[in-house]
Amino acid sequence: MNPMFIGVGGCGINLLEAWKNGLPESSAFIGVNRDSTRLKNLDGQMKTIRLLSADHVDVWSEELSTAEMQVKASMQMNFTQVNAFMDNHDSVVILAGLGGMTGSWATQVLAEYCIASRWSAVVMVTTPFCFERKRKHVAIEALQALKSLGCPVITYDNQDITKLYPNCSFSDALWRANKGFLNSYRAYIGELKQGGDNECRQ
Numbered sequence: 001m002n003p004m005f006i007g008v009g010g011c012g013i014n015l016l017e018a019w020k021n022g023l024p025e026s027s028a029f030i031g032v033n034r035d036s037t038r039l040k041n042l043d044g045q046m047k048t049i050r051l052l053s054a055d056h057v058d059v060w061s062e063e064l065s066t067a068e069m070q071v072k073a074s075m076q077m078n079f080t081q082v083n084a085f086m087d088n089h090d091s092v093v094i095l096a097g098l099g100g101m102t103g104s105w106a107t108q109v110l111a112e113y114c115i116a117s118r119w120s121a122v123v124m125v126t127t128p129f130c131f132e133r134k135r136k137h138v139a140i141e142a143l144q145a146l147k148s149l150g151c152p153v154i155t156y157d158n159q160d161i162t163k164l165y166p167n168c169s170f171s172d173a174l175w176r177a178n179k180g181f182l183n184s185y186r187a188y189i190g191e192l193k194q195g196g197d198n199e200c201r202q
């Protein structure tokens with residue numbers, strides 16, 4: 001396996017940054033975002049894909065469906081670029097925060113594209129804090145849509161962060177949680193390998 005790690009939206013990119021040094025050297029990285037400043041600040045090893053900005057769309061109003069269509073279409077317009085970046089990679093790990101527009105909607109069409117391209121795909125996503133009420137329903141819908149694609153979807157419930165790191169600042173707690181989520185990926189890879197070994201033994 002020679003995975004391409006694709007961080008989608010703010011959270012996805014934060015996860016990439018937290019995971020990068022703990023991953024095998026053959027790993028490669030793509031940051032996908034609508035926030036161009038965030039993409040410019042990424043370290044030079046990371047490839048980037050900039051989606052269209054929807055600054056003019058009032059996101060949590062009746063314009064929600066417009067924003068969803070725009071994010072999805074913008075991701076689709078970049079499939080050729082994803083394909084070019086994949087080069088000799090045969091698997092993808094997609095990282096994102098559900099509830100965010102980019103993380104919820106670009107992730108769906110990207111995962112669909114990866115599966116259709118026959119790359120082995122796993123999606124690793126956070127679900128919103130309780131206080132992010134408006135984001136909750138977007139996240140629930142997005143999670144259902146991702147699960148229906150048939151690839152493994154591994155979640156990290158952000159609500160657990162407050163319990164796990166009660167004495168940390170919020171940003172420190174997020175960073176620790178992001179690092180901790182890497183263990184779920186490692187466990188997933190470990191199970192895959194064990195499954196493979198078992199198959200060989202039979």
Ligand SMILES: Nc1nc2c(ncn2[C@@H]2O[C@H](COP(=O)(O)OP(=O)(O)OP(=O)(O)O)[C@@H](O)[C@H]2O)c(=O)[nH]1
Pocket residue numbers: 008009010011012014015034096097098099100101102103104126127128129132135158174175177178
């Ligand atoms: N664990 C964790 N969760 C995060 C982090 N950053 C954001 N989140 C969660 O991810 C959700 C989505 O936030 P963002 O990633 O900033 O949103 P986005 O995908 O960039 O989407 P838009 O900015 O709305 O286009 C938030 O509601 C938070 O619950 C992070 O660094 N770690």
Ligand SMILES: [Mg+2]
Pocket residue numbers: 009010035100102
């Ligand atoms: Mg964002």
